[in-house]
Amino acid sequence: MYMITRLTATAGLALLGTTALAQTDITVAIQLEPPNLDPTSGAAQAIDSVLYSNVFEGLTRFMADGSVVPGLAQSWEISGDGLTYTFTLRPGVTFHDGTVMDAADVKFSLDRARAEDSTNAQKGLFADIAEVTVIDPQTVKVRLAQQNGAFLFNMAWGDAVIVAPESIETIATNPIGTGAFAFADWVQGDRLELTRNDAYWGTPPALEAATFRFIADPTAAFAAVMAEDVDVFVGYPAPENLPQFEADPRFQVLVGNTEGETILSTNNKMPPFDNPLVREALAHAIDRQAIIDGAMFGYGTPIGTHFAPHNPDYVDLLDTSPHDPDRARALLAEAGFAEGFTTTLKLPPPSYARRGGEIIAAQLREVGIQTEITNVEWAQWIEEVFTNKDFGLTIVSHTEPMDIGIYANPDYYFQYDNPDFQALMDRLNATTDPAARSDLMAQAQTIIAQDYVNGFLFQLAVPTVANAKINGLWTDQPTAAVDLTGVSWSE
């Protein structure tokens, strides 16, 4: 018996020695667990983080650098008036359940997303579509009601992925897409597993299996990475630990851009913030660099408006709101609040909000504004702040790409209502000429900066901590995604 065991052990060792192949599975941690698995109806970013590009694909897609390239549509033609897009679909694409992806699925997906009763979280992406017509199984024609220069960009969003009518009923728990990975299992509260789709139309991924885990607590995140329980942590929650990982040869640290404009959201309808002078005072009371250094340990880029600094159309408007407490006090006095006032500051869990909130509270106190800080969980934040608009100030990062359009919606939670801005957004949506669009976007950025709608703080950086042997991870986050299709282990 003993002999046999030893022989087996030796054989096992020999086998290990000869097969030093690269690892083909990966464990990825992200902070939040998706509430469901349907990117075409859920608003939660975590859904896209897990499924975008891995399981679901759209007509077009984002690359790691934010560029939009062909996805399930291999090419398209735009009519001279800019109103008709004729997409030619890739041949031989099948869903994970074996059904064929064709023009009918595209029509189904787009019609479902733009329907009256659609629960799509970004219905605005589809608002200009007038009609979707199937020409033949490989060709689909989309007619727009008005020109939309961002249409191909819109089709790359996680909310615009192509789904099949056959599997739509159970999509929230069993997502069936066309991507390089198929959904395998979801143990709620613990992990979500993907396996390689061997029938994938594109370059087969190097990984055979991927497990997603959800760790929001910074201390637990540190322990999980240190113990190598997870191979990759995308959106690592405690920036103060990054220097330690950088110094450790086992790990690599990637600090990338996100589309996350982190702002001191201000309830524009609630007195005294309905007074532009008060909002201007707020903007001058804030010291952005202190917040970035104190809350994010230096990771983040100051912004002067609601636009990503790495976007070519970004306008540097930091000059409109430099840190100037004296001016803030003078403005408050002019607005009739020489003695200051008291307001609420509701802080969701991420450290940019909790720590940033304490710093902002101290900065506001310096100019005479007292804040009552309340720490809230995300569910509470969605209910009290986002839905019921019961707040004075809050801190949140808006991570959707190119989301300046939210300022044109007077019912959005910060309740900014400016007809000029709304008209400008309409013009922007109707413009396809790139130079004209740039100009309009610059105007839009300037208007909200000069109206001091919110306290514009900084562009959130996304730190990814990964095993040093992993290649092909996205550094930047042009959209919420952990794209594993190009990820591999070296050795």
Next chain:
Amino acid sequence: MKLGFSIGAALSLTFVTLAALSFVWTPSDIETLDIANKLQTPSADHLLGTDHFGRDILSMIMMGARTSIAVAVVAVGIGMAVGIPLGLWAAARSGSLLDEVIMRGNDLVFAFPSLVIAILITAVFGPSAVNAIIAIGIFNIPVFARLARGAALPLWERDFILAARVCGKSSARISAEHILPNIMNLMIVQGTIQFSLGILAEAALSYIGLGAQPPTASWGRMLADAQTLTAIAPHTALIPGGTIVLMVLGLNLLGDGLRDRLDPRIRVDRT
């Protein structure tokens, strides 16, 4: 034992002095952040270093002592003010339905894990120092009620109480004038113990974010804030942690020492 009492008294007095001093003076202002000087190790400028916002940790400890002591004092006060009269009342009517109702009610409160209920109270009514005080205070009530009843019962058999009854004093008056002074020493000893438990409970509630809210300083929150910083700036966690240990140790030693001096049962044993 005597040494323990001295150490306990010295430690407790130190923290009370620090808390009292913070009303008039702290080494630096903790409401102004100095991000540029964050996470400094102890130096001449900052005797205990600075935290992640560049605040002086010594000043934070002093202000935090104020919060801890205030919460614990009021919580023990609630426990004594409600618990002792309840206990005396139950003892005066020993064996009656009233006694049963009071004592079983106390058992009911006692049966709940106190910290869990404290979390429930602060979760329902919102996190604040006041709600933390109420939550901790409620759980001090049965402790004092039981102790007061237990200590009062044998006194009711004594001759001097009998004399008072013969004089026609009401049981309420007897409880207040004769029983209470005779059990006060026990209450003080228990008060010291409950006080240290109150400090711990306040730190625990603040640690999970349900105690005093920023910018009010609190030892528990200092620990929570330092949680992810232990690797790069261990002093930010060690100092508030050590402070809580010293304060609780001091109060326990003081309580033990006081018991030796005040508890009549122990005094009898010794002579």
